Structure formats: structure tokens, C-alpha cells
Amino acid sequence: MPLRLIIFKNARMIETNKPLERAILIGILYHGQEETEVEEFMEELSFLAQTAGADPIKRFIQKLDVPNPRTFVGSGKITEIASFISENKVDIAIFDDELTPSQLRNIEEALGCRILDRTNLILDIFAHRARTSQSRTQVELAQYQYLLPRLTGMWTHLERQRGGIGLRGPGETEIETDRRVIRDRISFLKDQLKKIDTQMATQRKNRGKMIRVSLVGYTNVGKSTIMNLLSKSDVFAEDKLFATLDITVRKVVIGNLPFLLSDTVGFIRKLPTDLIESFKSTLDEVRESDLLIHVVDISHTAFEEQIKVVNNTLKDMGVSDKPLIIVFNKMDAFSYTVKDEDDLTPVLKDNYSLSDLKKTWMSADKHHTTVFISAKTKENIEELRKLLYEEVKKIHLKRYPFNDFLFET
Numbered sequence: 001m002p003l004r005l006i007i008f009k010n011a012r013m014i015e016t017n018k019p020l021e022r023a024i025l026i027g028i029l030y031h032g033q034e035e036t037e038v039e040e041f042m043e044e045l046s047f048l049a050q051t052a053g054a055d056p057i058k059r060f061i062q063k064l065d066v067p068n069p070r071t072f073v074g075s076g077k078i079t080e081i082a083s084f085i086s087e088n089k090v091d092i093a094i095f096d097d098e099l100t101p102s103q104l105r106n107i108e109e110a111l112g113c114r115i116l117d118r119t120n121l122i123l124d125i126f127a128h129r130a131r132t133s134q135s136r137t138q139v140e141l142a143q144y145q146y147l148l149p150r151l152t153g154m155w156t157h158l159e160r161q162r163g164g165i166g167l168r169g170p171g172e173t174e175i176e177t178d179r180r181v182i183r184d185r186i187s188f189l190k191d192q193l194k195k196i197d198t199q200m201a202t203q204r205k206n207r208g209k210m211i212r213v214s215l216v217g218y219t220n221v222g223k224s225t226i227m228n229l230l231s232k233s234d235v236f237a238e239d240k241l242f243a244t245l246d247i248t249v250r251k252v253v254i255g256n257l258p259f260l261l262s263d264t265v266g267f268i269r270k271l272p273t274d275l276i277e278s279f280k281s282t283l284d285e286v287r288e289s290d291l292l293i294h295v296v297d298i299s300h301t302a303f304e305e306q307i308k309v310v311n312n313t314l315k316d317m318g319v320s321d322k323p324l325i326i327v328f329n330k331m332d333a334f335s336y337t338v339k340d341e342d343d344l345t346p347v348l349k350d351n352y353s354l355s356d357l358k359k360t361w362m363s364a365d366k367h368h369t370t371v372f373i374s375a376k377t378k379e380n381i382e383e384l385r386k387l388l389y390e391e392v393k394k395i396h397l398k399r400y401p402f403n404d405f406l407f408e409t
Contacts, residue, residue, distance in 0.1 A: 020053060020054060020055040021053065021054045021055065021091040021092050022054070022055055022057055022088070022089060022090050022091050022092070023049050023054040023055060023056045023057065023090065023091065023092045023093070023094055024056070024057065024058045024059070024060060024081065024084065024085065024090050024092075024093050024094070025042055025045050025046060025049065025056050025058070025059045025060070025094050025096065026059075026060045026061075026072070026073060026081065026093060026094070026095045026096065027041060027042050027045065027059070027060075027061050027095070027096035027097075028061070028062055028063075028064050028067060028072075028073065028096070028097070029061055029062065029063045029064070030064065030065065030066075031065045037302075037305075038061060040301060040302045040305070041096055041269070042059050042061065042096065044268075044269065044302075045094065045096045045118065045121075046059070047220075048118075048121055048122065048125065049094055049121065051125050052121060052124050052125050052128065053128075054091075054092060054094070056094075057088065057090070058084060058088070058090075060073070060077065060080070060081055060084075062074060062077045067097065067103075069100075069102075069103070070102070070103065070106050071103065071106050071107055071110060072095055072097070072099060072103050072107060078107070078110050078111070079110075081093065081111060082110055082111050082112070085111055085112065085113050086112070090113055091113060091114065092113060092114045092115070092116060093107070093111055093113055093114070093115050093116070094115075094116045094117075094118075094121055095107075095115070095116070095117045095118065096118050097117060097118060097270075098117045098118060098119045098270075098272075099115070099117040101149065101150045104117075104150070118270055119146060119270075119272045120146065122268070122271070122272055122275065123139065123142060123143050123146060123272065123275065126139045126142070126275065127139045127140075127143065134196050134200075137189055137192050137193055137196065138193065138275075139275075140189060141186065141189040141190065141193065141274075142272060142274040142275040142277075144182055144185055144186050144189065145186060145274040146272070146274055147182065148179070148182050148183070148186070197284070200284065200285075201284070209399075210251075210258060210259055210260050211259040211260070211290050211291065211392050211395050211396055211399075212259065212260045212262065212285075212288065212289045212290050212291075213252075213259055213260065213261050213262070213289060213290065213291045213292070213293060213388070213392065214261075214262040214264055214285060214286045214289035214291075214292055214293070215227060215261070215262065215263050215264060215293045215295060216264055216267070216286060216292050216293065216294055216295070216310060216314065217266060217267070217294055217295035217296060217306075217310055218266055218267055218268065218296070218297065218306040218307075218309060218310055219265075219266030219267065219268050220266065220297070221266065221295045221296060221297040221300075221306070221329055221330075222295055222297065222329040222330060222375045222376075223263055223264070223266065223295045224248075224263055225375040225376065226293075226295060226327065226329065226373075226375045226384075227248065227250065227261060227263040229375055229378065229381055230252050230261060230384075230385070230388070231250035231251070231252045231261055247262060247263065247264055247265070247285050248262065248263045249261070249262045249263075249285070254385050254388060254389040254392070255389055257389060257392055257393060257396065259392050262285050262286075262289065264283070264285060264286055265283075267309055267310050267313045268309070269305075269306075269309050271313070276313075283317060286314075286317065286319060287317060287318065287319055289319075289322065290322070290323070290392075290395050291322065291323045291324070291325070291391055291392060291395060292314070292319070292322050292323070292324050292325070293324075293325045293327055293388070294307075294310060294324055294325070294326045294327065294368075295327045295329050296326060296327065296328050296329065297329060297330050298328040298329065298330055298331060298334050298357070298372065299330040299331075299332075299333035299334045299335070300330075323368075323391060323394075323395065324368040324369075325368065325369050325370070325371065325387060325388065325391060326368050326369070326370045326371075327370075327371055327373060327384060328370065328371070328372045328373070329373055329374065329375055330374060330375075330376070331372055331373060331374040331377075331379055331380070332374040332376050332377045332379065333374075333376075369387055369391065371383055371384050371387050
């Protein structure tokens with residue numbers, strides 16, 4: 001079976017109104033991992049699948065030290081999965097790790113349904129969300145780079161597209177998967193992105209010497225909603241992963257102090273390397289910012305893990321030393337379990353109230369300032385605005401020491 005990807009035709013995405021595809025999710029519980037951690041990973045994979053337009057009806061998790069080199073999971077488990085697929089009319093099987101070309105081929109033969117790995121699923125969502133020529137070019141490049149090493153021995157051409165998750169591939173409706181053709185296309189797209197990078201760099205220079213602030217964070221933590229509140233704009237926001245791909249920059253004025261605020265693409269665990277490289281011009285907005293606002297979903301059970309993912313990504317980008325405000329969002333959705341007085345078991349994170357959490361490292365770290373808000377109910381938004389004003393003011397006075405009269409009362 002050929003590899004399925006998102007298809008663009010005449011710079012427009014082909015979409016069909018089809019019913020949700022029935023999907024199963026497959027993951028591995030590795031040695032040393034907690035079961036709760038794997039469940040959180042599978043919950044995220046389920047959210048990714050729903051965002052792409054699937055209905056996840058079943059999860060399969062197997063304990064393994066390393067993935068099976070032939071079928072990712074063991075032979076017994078793959079037989080169990082195949083039985084479930086045949087009995088429940090499953091359309092697609094989604095794996096929580098990237099699969100090798102031989103694994104893809106062997107699993108498709110064993111299961112008899114379409115196979116997606118995590119990387120392909122994320123590329124599918126990005127292609128669906130891409131709106132501008134810039135983001136479409138970025139996603140298409142990442143798709144071809146993903147496709148290239150998977151050509152050998154798998155097929156001679158992509159079959160005619162039939163629609164559905166993972167069936168929208170880059171390029172024309174039918175495309176010859178010759179290495180030279182693919183490499184030529186990759187070379188062309190890279191040239192296009194170089195031109196885009198130059199244009200974006202020129203745009204950033206033309207913005208003058210205003211202080212630049214970027215919203216960063218895990219996907220679906222509320223960055224776009226906060227952007228709308230602070231800038232009084234109407235940036236698209238939705239309770240789905242990667243609702244925002246195209247960078248948005250707005251001028252914000254708090255008090256008498258103007259600055260530029262950027263909303264950027266959200267990060268995620270195991271974000272494909274090719275995708276990060278393709279989105280270089282978008283991420284340059286973060287690199288050139290004077291101040292970062294790291295938005296965190298305080299109501300998410302794995303918010304500390306999400307913080308680590310974002311921090312590691314910022315470190316890889318070389319921007320971990322920038323001034324930082326951590327905004328703990330979604331206070332309205334936060335919940336915890338109250339321990340019974342007679343319960344002698346250890347206090348867990350699930351038993352921490354919001355006031356308990358505020359007394360932990362979240363507020364004690366001297367390297368950043370923190371604020372707890374609800375963008376949905378607008379709770380503490382004024383506190384965020386005041387904090388943002390003070391941080392931007394510090395940068396402004398350091399850069400323009402003779403402009404202190406702007407802040408006289």
C-alpha cells in the first residue's frame with residue numbers, strides 16, 4: 001500500500017465532508033514508564049486523532065522494552081489487533097511512535113487497514129490547518145522529507161487519492177514517486193522558503209524598534225484566546241490541537257506603552273524534526289523576540305510534562321535565556337481531589353489545590369514571573385496586563401534609557 005499524506009491541488013486543499021473514520025490507537029509501555037504516563041500519551045494521541053477527523057474507538061497498549069522491529073508490537077498483540085479490526089470495521093490504525101518503512105509494510109499486511117504513525121498524523125493535521133502560502137509550503141516540504149526515505153520497495157507511485165485522514169498527499173492527484181522527482185520538489189520548496197524567510201526578515205525589520213513579545217506554549221493551552229484579549233483582535237481560536245499555524249502579529253498598547261505581540265504555533269511532544277526545520281521562518285519570530293509569554297494549561301493533568309517539552313524546545317532553539325512570563329491559564333477548568341482526613345496515603349499532585357500549587361516552584365523561581373488567569377472567564381487578565389506592562393517597561397528603559405519620561409506619573 002502507498003503512503004498516504006495530505007494533498008494540495010492548485011495551492012488549495014482538497015476537503016471532503018465524510019463521516020468520522022473509525023480508528024484504533026496503539027502504544028507501548030516502555031520499561032521504567034508509569035502506566036499513568038502512557039495513558040496521558042494515549043489521551044493526547046486520541047485528541048490528535050479527533051482533531052484530524054477520526055473517532056478513536058479502542059486503545060491497545062503493550063509492555064515492551066523496545067518496539068518489535070517487524071510489527072512494532074509483538075506477534076500475539078498484532079494478531080489480537082487484527083481480530084478486533086476485522087470484527088469492528090476499523091478504518092485506520094494509529095501508532096504513537098514513528099514507524100520504519102518495513103514496519104509500515106508489515107503492519108499493513110497483518111492488519112489489512114490503513115496505518116498512520118504519530119508523525120504522519122501530525123503532518124495531516126498541519127496540512128489541514130495550513131491557510132497561507134507560507135504555511136502550506138512549510139507543511140508540504142515536511143511531508144516530502146517524511147516521504148523520501150519511505151519510497152524504496154514500498155510502491156512505484158501514489159494511488160489516486162480517495163480522501164480521508166492521511167490520504168491527502170503533497171503534490172498532484174497522482175504523482176510519480178521517483179527519488180529524483182521528489183528531491184527536485186524538495187529543492188524547489190526549500191528555495192521558496194528561503195524567499196519567504198527573506199520576506200519575513202524584511203517585515204520584522206520594517207516594524208521599527210518596538211519591543212517584541214511572543215506567546216509560546218504547548219498546543220491548545222489558550223495562546224490565541226489570550227492574544228485576542230490583549231490585542232482586542234479576532235485571531236482564530238478553537239479547542240483543537242494546532243488551531244493556529246500561521247503567525248499573527250498585533251500592536252498592543254498598555255497604558256502609554258506600545259509593543260508588538262506575536263501568536264505562534266504550539267509545541268507538542270515528539271514534534272517531527274522536519275516540521276520544526278520547515279517552520280524556521282515562523283520560529284524566527286520567537287528567536288527575535290525580547291520577551292516570551294509561556295502559556296500553560298494548569299487544568300491539564302500533565303501540565304508539568306508539557307512545560308518540560310516547551311522548555312526543551314526553547315532550549316533547542318537557543319532562546320531559553322530570554323526574559324519570561326509564565327501564564328498559568330484555564331483556572332476555571334482546574335480541579336483536584338480533596339483527601340479524606342482518615343486517608344493516610346501520601347498526598348499526590350491530584351490532591352493539590354490551586355493555592356497549594358501557587359506555593360510550589362511555580363511562584364518561587366527567581367528566573368521568571370508568574371500569573372494565574374482564566375482567559376475564558378477573563379479572571380486576573382488585568383493582573384496579566386500590569387505584569388506585562390512592567391516587564392516590557394524594563395526592556396524599554398534598558399534599551400532607551402533617555403525615554404524614562406514616558407513613564408512619569
